[in-house]
Amino acid sequence: MHKDTFEPKDILAAVDGSFTTTDALREAVLDRLCAGDTQPVQGFFAAHHPADTANFLGALNTDEICEILRLLRLRDRAEVFGYLPEPLQIDLARCLGRKEFAAIITEMSADERADLFNRLSEEQQEALLPALAQAEREDIRLLSAYEEGTAGAVMTSEYVTLPPDLTAREALDKLRREAPDKETIYTAYVIDAERRLMGVVSLRELILAGPGARVANLMERNVIFGSVGDAREDVARKIATYDLLALPIVNGNDALVGIVTQDDAMDVAEEEATEDFHKVGTVGRLATGLKDAGVSLLYRKRVLWLVVLVFGNIFSGAGIAAFENTIAAHVALVFFLPLLIGSGGNAGSQSATLMVRALATGDIRLADWSRMLGKEALVAGALGLTMAVAVSTIGLVRGGPEIAVVVSLTMVLIVLVGSLIGISLPFLLSRFNLDPASASAPLITSIADAAGVLIYFAIATALLPIPAA
């Protein structure tokens, strides 16, 4: 690890993964590059995982990254490149020469290559294609045809297939020959002459079997598979449910066309959870991480919902205006307004959060609606009563017994209505094939606010004495 060329503390920082924040290391590397002293830099990066190297390079400018990438061995270069964020990859495509870029892209895994290709400008794509070999051109053409967000778009074509009549020994020989070009050799797929999926066999089973055993007798015939058009989150969930290393993907003719590996499924699951998180917080889909998102991108992703909610709140305002006389006669009612409508919104966001996540993880299905609604009514009733007790004491102190009754009664109703809205909206959205995660806390809050204002002042007007205007 060339301990003599960098400060020990830098090495230490590098080893525990936090070295992206040590500016000292960045300067040390750049100093050596300027001085033409490339060997220690090369050694330093060779000793690190490509993910760490990529993380470090992310803090440098494009020219510096190009220079360091050129110092690495081609295979490492492609691996590091694959771990860089996509916008940076596209910038680098410009700064690296066409041939250099083609060499890197050839070494990348088939799915990463197709993803990157899809994001290049048409001009860049046209410049790149002639520099690639026939096999890679064909692969890109096949993989980049699928719509984003589908199984087709995340799958890779680098898997091993076996005919059913091979022996275990022959199958192992084939795996060994093809290993260098395949994403995984731990699961092999048995197909017929039309590439239809007949079974799946693991390397573990092939190794344990006698050398003369037939693949057809070793393979598992009840294969769990996905289709190219499946949503990528469904594929990820299947891999998690069945603890698979990879899921085979078939096309409309039941022919095997790719696999989705577990590590890609894990990335998909994380991205989908982040997207749901942001939706629940009424933030639009960010293509980059929050750290790299610019001010104007963040503004655009947030402003829409905020303005929609402003206009949504007009209903609450209109509700209040309708009860102007009641308010003028009992200004003390206003003290409890934020508390009451806030509580309805809070209870509603709780229900919506539970429901959105349960629908996303598959814990709850559409058919469970009526059961969940009944349960929610019980839970919300109990919550409303508890909160009514809490608020009645405040009501007594601040507004007297009449106000306390109005406020307590309102609390029970508001929590019940808010919760039932919160639990129903995700179901309704899901029913109409919309994303349940759009039933965000702020949306629920706005609806619960308007309902709450009406409930509160209607009860107050009915129970409290109002002098003629």
Place this chain on the structure above:
Amino acid sequence: MHKDTFEPKDILAAVDGSFTTTDALREAVLDRLCAGDTQPVQGFFAAHHPADTANFLGALNTDEICEILRLLRLRDRAEVFGYLPEPLQIDLARCLGRKEFAAIITEMSADERADLFNRLSEEQQEALLPALAQAEREDIRLLSAYEEGTAGAVMTSEYVTLPPDLTAREALDKLRREAPDKETIYTAYVIDAERRLMGVVSLRELILAGPGARVANLMERNVIFGSVGDAREDVARKIATYDLLALPIVNGNDALVGIVTQDDAMDVAEEEATEDFHKVGTVGRLATGLKDAGVSLLYRKRVLWLVVLVFGNIFSGAGIAAFENTIAAHVALVFFLPLLIGSGGNAGSQSATLMVRALATGDIRLADWSRMLGKEALVAGALGLTMAVAVSTIGLVRGGPEIAVVVSLTMVLIVLVGSLIGISLPFLLSRFNLDPASASAPLITSIADAAGVLIYFAIATALLPIPAA
């Protein structure tokens, strides 16, 4: 698959994974059991993935499940049992005999076994231990010693180790011999006499190497590893970052004590995301899924925060009470109250959601605070101005030019303050080693509400004419 014994539509429902909802199938299975016609039932379950069988069994009562489990081969029985929800496993432990239960638990993977054992009552544990073999007893003792939520508590002890001086052929022989008892044989760990981790070698590399090559020369020496005390979400993140099939875990003496596999990491990541989701929605940690959670459990998990927020809202009420004269003089101000404080809360929850998720996925670290705060001020300022324009038109129509000025000015300030609270609170919590996800939308909303009331009426009192009381 005994197509003749069940209705074709049931088989179809079973094949596409939705058969838990077909009551017809449930009845068909139970009917045959009552009639003593067990063979088709046996065949039916043998043809399905254990995860699907477990999913189906979840809808039956404990006695029915016991009866069906007894029909399966021991290996299948243990696998199906492992996929059942934990509370059900514990119920079954009572209904199955002690010997039967011991046989199942012996067949389970080491990490699942230790988890289950930890959740049994002391009485059940004591009854079970003598029925287990020495090896399993030892395993349980080792694995169940670690605190929940740590790497130690999710790791398994079923991995393959190699001494460095073996040849590739000898290593392959060892893998083959040990394969039946190990969770994975695709990654083997090279250790010295003190079990210190020297390197890692994949089955792929062993297969590709010449039979005489030494493990010491094949292994990767820069091993990425975790420690028993690491938080389980950090371990899951490491596996995702470096695309590992398994992560080796070492104890305080650097000795290898276990591995965490990718499929367990995926489950951990999903559970952690769900927990964060619920926290952001101010719901406490649910040990079961939402579907199985009872009314009283849901009540308990939700009531605490709701009541806390009721008392938090006293501040907003007190703020309003302090400005009673201003409100009495300009009742129109009340129309805009829900809108203004709602907007502050909405902008704040957006910021908090973005920040909580970015901290959880590792996109943002504590050191990035000042940079994020500056960016947030710019974004929030722009959002506030946009919303002020939207609200000023409503203000003009409903309250006249003076009210419009007060409302617009308040909007800019409220959105700015709400956003800065939303972005800072997760950082602050994280700084003091609390979970940033506690900075939930309702908490942010309550704080933003109180701040909003003060800002609103302070501006109104300063700018509007108030008649002497």
